[in-house]
Amino acid sequence: MQKIVDEIASQMASKTDKGIVASYIPQLACVDPKQFAISVALPDGSVYSAGCASTLFSIQSISKVFTLTLALGKLGERVWNRVGREPSGDPFNSIVQLEHEHGKPRNPFVNAGAIAIADAIIQGHQPKEILAEILQFVRYLADDESIAIDEKVARSEELTGDRNASLAHFMASFGLFQNPVDAVLGTYFHHCSIAMNTIQLATAGLFLANNGHNPITGYRVVSSDRAKRINSLMLMCGHYDGSGEFAFRVGLPGKSGVGGGILAIAPGKASIAVWSPGLDTIGNSKLGTQALELLTQKTGWSVFGQ
Amino acid sequence: MQKIVDEIASQMASKTDKGIVASYIPQLACVDPKQFAISVALPDGSVYSAGCASTLFSIQSISKVFTLTLALGKLGERVWNRVGREPSGDPFNSIVQLEHEHGKPRNPFVNAGAIAIADAIIQGHQPKEILAEILQFVRYLADDESIAIDEKVARSEELTGDRNASLAHFMASFGLFQNPVDAVLGTYFHHCSIAMNTIQLATAGLFLANNGHNPITGYRVVSSDRAKRINSLMLMCGHYDGSGEFAFRVGLPGKSGVGGGILAIAPGKASIAVWSPGLDTIGNSKLGTQALELLTQKTGWSVFGQ
Amino acid sequence: MQKIVDEIASQMASKTDKGIVASYIPQLACVDPKQFAISVALPDGSVYSAGCASTLFSIQSISKVFTLTLALGKLGERVWNRVGREPSGDPFNSIVQLEHEHGKPRNPFVNAGAIAIADAIIQGHQPKEILAEILQFVRYLADDESIAIDEKVARSEELTGDRNASLAHFMASFGLFQNPVDAVLGTYFHHCSIAMNTIQLATAGLFLANNGHNPITGYRVVSSDRAKRINSLMLMCGHYDGSGEFAFRVGLPGKSGVGGGILAIAPGKASIAVWSPGLDTIGNSKLGTQALELLTQKTGWSVFGQ
Amino acid sequence: MQKIVDEIASQMASKTDKGIVASYIPQLACVDPKQFAISVALPDGSVYSAGCASTLFSIQSISKVFTLTLALGKLGERVWNRVGREPSGDPFNSIVQLEHEHGKPRNPFVNAGAIAIADAIIQGHQPKEILAEILQFVRYLADDESIAIDEKVARSEELTGDRNASLAHFMASFGLFQNPVDAVLGTYFHHCSIAMNTIQLATAGLFLANNGHNPITGYRVVSSDRAKRINSLMLMCGHYDGSGEFAFRVGLPGKSGVGGGILAIAPGKASIAVWSPGLDTIGNSKLGTQALELLTQKTGWSVFGQ
Incomplete structure (x- = not known):
């Protein structure tokens, strides 16, 4: 396995077209596009890495996998009252589907869906409390207490978050929100700003x-049935309107973030994190894919x- | 395995809500909704069945898997100039996406996509010739020379095929068709009218x-790489705007038809055909799912x- | 008035950008784009013209005003069961609105609406009979028995009419048509192919x-109330998604055709026909506007x- | 004229179906639906009224006519860089068109368009200053210094303004706004909350x-050319997706508000204000129409x- 990841890292280093770093969040735009990392974690607990696997990056939308898992734990099947589980066929930030379907997002991985999930898990708590809980959950999953939110990225997102604010107010206008829009957006922007490296991810x-079941910590995180369902959602919807292409080429459940990370799951075989900040036109990591x-x-x- | 399929057939027999038989093609509407069949074919060539597994039914859209496979053999990657490979998020017969994307269907399994595939494989031949070729290909896959087209169903489809005619003329209006619309529609309606039982399927x-590789006949039908890609398309797009739900609940690549059949693939493990003519609201077999x-x-x- | 139309014709002759002749109907593409004509008919029956006012051109969508008038005479208010009376905000040949609104066109002047009107007026007659009736009605309005259908244009439209065929089959798929799609399309293509000059129009x-009331023939064609309503529809919907612009700049009810003609009505004051075959990007006569x-x-x- | 307005008021009093008072702004919901008023102002400066013509009501979207007029005065034709001038074919608060057309509203009378106009006229001023200017302009037009903003309605709108906030953030996400979203929305909500009676309107x-030209005050407000263009926009877009119906039935440029008011213009003949708070399903005053x-x-x- 170490040989495989080394070969992959070496091949990626030789690529000349590494994609374009996301520019719409200024704090993300200053990342060096030449970086690449890969880590493969096996069910026996071993982790094989290559590239800059200890460099932290902004996990962005990959955090939606963790907040969905948390929401399923807190609300169970009621989560599906808030979001659907179908691919939308639309870009990550599209609002058209919301208008046609009365404010209910198609799935938990488009922006609107993840914002709805953020509202669902707040449940009357303060945003600070719920953020602490999300962060604690991610640390627990990664077995690493050092994981933190990058406040500079979070603030950068808030300053440039008009599209997400539009999605949130739109859903709120249907009376679907239980918390103030600002609290929901604050939670969303912050959990997207969690910084991790590929080993942790x-x-x-x-x-x-x-x-x-997490073989490293020994914890049972979710039932095997729920793990399957989360994987199915990642495969169907994890790369927005590029999900079909990812399934066609890679063939694994995966969730990408505009920070350039991708978490992919080979059920029964491995959990894989890749990172390279240059994106393709749809917004998924070019070298990562x-x-x-x-x-x-x-x-x-x-x-x-x- | 025989015990498992028997149990499933027995449980299905006890269900009271068996869905609604498709009514928009009159010839399909007269089928008895109480019927159920399941066949599981294993890589060693053995087939386990329960229910009315030798009863013929109209495979309808399941035929799109076979015409796509044929098209890939004839045109290779040029197939993707004609259709995309993303879920559409829309019903099987939607035309909205076609207008927004200049007449190119999202994938080969929505009606418009399969009609475009029909045009692609005709390649200047007579519809009769190409239909004979499609039928021969299905017989070769199923290792059964008795498989035939149900002409009554084909005529019934032609008489009620205005929506498909609309999709075909729409694409033709962008100059995307190489054959007359009538020839393409005739081919499409006929390959949808192939009758098979679950054992054959x-x-x-x-x-x-x-x-x-077909272990029964010993033929290599496509490369392993191509088989993976067809499976990925079936998972992403095989159940129209119910594809996410099917992945969530069943977790297998699958293709449904309004005749009530579903072909599902467990890679490395089995090919499964189920049939029960009652449909859910999206148009997929209720008991089959x-x-x-x-x-x-x-x-x-x-x-x-x- | 003669001085005014002469001045206008003279100014138009000096324009260098005369727009682009419609190319999608081959027979229309061969028209010389430099031609211009204007005729102003006053309530006293006098007609003032300048330019090539006796040159025949294809009235195309302007014929929709006459078929709507005929349909209102035959069906009265039941016409509004078949088409709405709101601007669509979409191009003339859009199908998106039809899918969202179950096959009912927004108004009688988009293509789908005029095709629905054609179906409504056939009422079980042969297309030939209804075409003869439409032609007779136009001759009666223009007080000119020489007006005829240009068969070459009609055939050219039929050969290139996939988009209109798509619209017609789409509506028919909702069970909204009383006549065979081919008969309806034949009627539509032929009434669009009526040839007139600006004096006649x-x-x-x-x-x-x-x-x-037609002051030249002395006939009462419709009630004053109905005339007002037809005028309101021309203003709101007569130039497709350029109707707002036409109202903004010209300020009169008007109906354009891709042959380059426009019929405009100044209520109480004049009926004006202009013709120049070069079109703007929306498909309305550039010099005519x-x-x-x-x-x-x-x-x-x-x-x-x- | 007095006889005509008296007859109309009397007929309206006898109607039993008076529509439904707008409920989405709580402060508007408490208005008594049985009220009706009409005022007709003639070019000689005389005003004829019937009903409760001195009762103040919330002019809501009718204010968009005044802010458009102000914006044209400040920015001239540059206003059309911010908003189009075509009917949208969509409801007043639709966001679909904005996504398809990159954040540029179709016209200044849909909500998104009026919000864009609010941004355009702020021009770096404080919202308080610009509100004072708008209010001063309306007083100048109505020749009545007593006209004021109803602060209770404005606050009510802000508390329930998620849909408008969504529209504003959506446009801002395209970089189209020159002022903070909150300042723009504050301006918009307040100018919609101006209270007037039908005589003033x-x-x-x-x-x-x-x-x-205002014959009462003697002021020339805009050029005759600009007055025509504003009238054309009112006719085409003044009643959202009910504009065609209003043109069909009434045949005058008009602008409605959800407070139940309508301002209608008979060019050369009269300015008419009607008010009755019960609305039809599209959101226009039922008795007013x-x-x-x-x-x-x-x-x-x-x-x-x-």
């Missing part, structure tokens, strides 16, 4: 590759056959 | 569960974990 | 400027004030 | 009926003919 996703494609070719881990 | 899908959900619970075959 | 529109803008500036005929 | 609209329909029948004032 691959470890945090291991419960999804291992039937809900290529690295995962290479990985499934080398390992035969695609869920669709060897 | 499960056998015909076996190459997708077995890395492109429940039977597959039960099957993956009993077998742990979900691609998303045990 | 201005005369034919005079009843709308004169409270429903400019000529009408100039005319309302010179005459103070805008319905919105002097 | 009819007087304030008189410049539009009189080629830009019927009263105007009756008025144009009795007077022959429709711009589309007598």
